[in-house]
Amino acid sequence: MAEQIPSLESLIAAAKSGFREEFDGEDPSAVVFAPGRVNLIGEHTDYNDGFVLPMALPLVTVMVGSRTEGDESIVVTRNEDIKGARRVKIQKKELFTVDRRCEPKWANYVKGVLANYIGETPTFKAVIVSSVPIGGGLSSSAALEVVTYQFLDALNGDKSRSVMPTDKALACQKAEHDYAGMPCGIMDQFISFLGKKDCALLIDCRMMTSKLIPFADDNVVVLVTNSNVKHELTGSEYSTRRKQCEKAALQLKKLSLRDVAVEDVKRLEDVAEEDIVKRARHVVTEIARTKDAADALKVKDFVRFGELMTQSHKSLKDDFEVSCKELDELVDIALSVKGVLGSRMTGGGFGGCTVTLVYRNSVDLLIATIKTEYSGIPTFYVCSPSDGAQIIH
Secondary structure (H helix, E strand, O other): OOOOOOOHHHHHHHHHHHHHHHOOOOOOOEEEEEEEEEEEEOOOOHHHOOEEEEEEEEEEEEEEEEEEOOOEEEEEEOOOOOOOOOEEEEEHHHOOOOOOOOOOOHHHHHHHHHHHOOOOOOEEEEEEEEOOOOOOOOOHHHHHHHHHHHHHHHHHHHHHOOOOHHHHHHHHHHHHHHHOOOOOOOHHHHHHHHOOOOEEEEEEOOOOEEEEEEOOOOOEEEEEEEEEEEOOOHHHHHHHHHHHHHHHHHHOOOOOHHHOOHHHHHHHOOOOOHHHHHHHHHHHHHHHHHHHHHHHHHOOOHHHHHHHHHHHHHHHHHOOOOOOHHHHHHHHHHHOOOOEEEEEEEOOOOEEEEEEEEEHHHHHHHHHHHHHHOOOOOEEEEEOOOOOOEEEO
């Protein structure tokens, strides 16, 4: 069976209880949450000025706490999967030092948001509880960044309301670039801020605009399957792929691969190494697939949407080369089950999750088949599009 996703109410209760345990029985004054996300289609297109189509998940990160005096903030995570210390102290003077990264690694995401927050950065004490799996490609890092930003907004009250959500997302993205050392695109922070229930979000990563696409149908569901493997290549290979895409655009004398047509990729074959051509071909075709998928979703053409998802996986496997045997295995098994419309890897790659569009009456069969045939130990989440980050009043 699929995992029982903890309710938002239960996570808030756990966070409040944890806060009382950590801080001498006090009750927090601020409660906020931010979701993880699954990208339905549009992988490795965001940093190429392309389109992406994610949805916010019911898997969320909750942060509760209160403002304090002085120059020191205390943050505690109750997540048992975290490596290293779960309680950290952050001094204001540490935010802008030359060596910005610290241990434990999770604290860098919080520290980066404090440094890039637009407005007064208060000091505080806080507790974090999360149901977003770490390292699963469901953007636990962006959920942590966005929940931290929303928490600062909650502490600042009305003074925070003049800042646009897009600017907040960009501040969180910069935090990940500068403090966690991950040159990510804008998708994860955008969807965590701007997600809406029963909608996917088509994001134009060049124009920094987005459009909600209704995605609610009783007959179909999204199954997120965590392979529960994470190969260590992720960080270095992500950076390599990004540089390869930039090189492809440069050789074609284009600002980015957003401006490249399929005919241009064929021209590239005469002047560039094979790897550069393959990376460009994936991005160019994936941008087109993402726009086509949004159009299909608008008219509830789930068969076409599923076909595009499956094409996306093949491209990620063969041209962008960011899949792995476990993800390929999960996709192949899913596609063998009657009632599955499409399946693909999601996230940066080399492990993590697949996302599968399946008729509701086939989801139990799909889960049972994967459990029987997959060589690893998978985890399943049956998900529907959920709301973005919010302050709980």
